[in-house]
Amino acid sequence: MENTTYIALSRIDTLTRALDVAADNLANANTDGFKATKQLFSQYLVHQKGNEPSGGRDEAFTQDLATYQDHIQGALRQTRNPTDFAINGEGYFSVRTSQGVRLTRNGQFHRRVDGTIVDGAGNPLLDRQGQNIVVAQQDEVVSVAADGTMSTEDGRIANIGIVTVDNLNTLQPEGAYLLKPTTRTHAVAQTEIRQGMLESSNVNSINETTHMVEIQRDYDLNFQLVQTESTRFMNAIDKITTEPSS
Structure with a gap:
């Protein structure tokens, strides 16, 4: 599996967690005293060896670093x-x-x-x-x-x-x-x-719903990328295995 797929999968993993967080926030939008949970994302770089002038390149993977509560006062x-x-x-x-x-x-x-x-x-x-x-x-x-x-x-x-x-x-x-x-x-x-x-809860239902839609769209795009790369990879294997040997 190529690095493009690994990068997309790392993004899907963090988006799955983000969707759970957003859903929990929305579920408690009417819970008195509830504090919204936020996520911290980060990128970690993996150095790839290659033929580039610098001797390689860095590829950025997405990481779900942590979650924290927003303690701002509700109405x-x-x-x-x-x-x-x-x-x-x-x-x-x-x-x-x-x-x-x-x-x-x-x-x-x-x-x-x-x-x-x-x-x-x-x-x-x-x-x-x-x-x-x-x-x-x-x-x-x-x-x-x-x-x-x-x-x-x-x-x-x-x-x-x-x-x-x-x-x-x-x-x-x-x-x-x-x-x-x-x-x-x-x-x-x-x-x-x-x-x-x-x-009241400090969750802003409109903002949280909008955020959930954005997460879902991002998730779908990355999932489609993984499927496309998988199809391309399998087609390449099929082509190699079916070509007559010279």
Whole structure:
């Protein structure tokens, strides 16, 4: 198989991954707190020996280098639900899961029967000391100030913990909206929490759909190239094997 085919196949391999990434982004375009995944491509050069004056030539192959999350803030929308919270600015909510503490920008919480504030999966929301936030069952009104102070009609009960990490690229996605911190977390100095609001996904559906169409077109062109080269190669073999020997 000639190098032209290998180069096209390397491109097809990266485009397959790109299509999966774009599809996942579109599938979560309406998931609160979801952060779009982006891809990093690179080229690696392979030096080919030949008769060129320089002694050879370089051929560029495509490589899927890495993926990363785009942590830009999504749009905030009003829900008027008293246990919906949105962070305006940097930072993440902390929730306790069966696998340990995880971070999230999805502030859609609710009160469990025992008064614990939990997310949609039942993971408790944590305060600044890393403790579960529990509202007394007899308390009816829950209010949250911009600095994260949570109060009821009986007074302050907790301070919502908003944390971050020094390098956001070290956060590992788990599911649609949870992030696993792999380095030490620390409290955000200044927070702004908006009660009765949620942060939408930062996926731009129109741009992502356009990107998916471009990926598909590029994939088809490279696949056609591989098929054309394969046909040409097989025809050459057939011609050589069927020619009468002199």
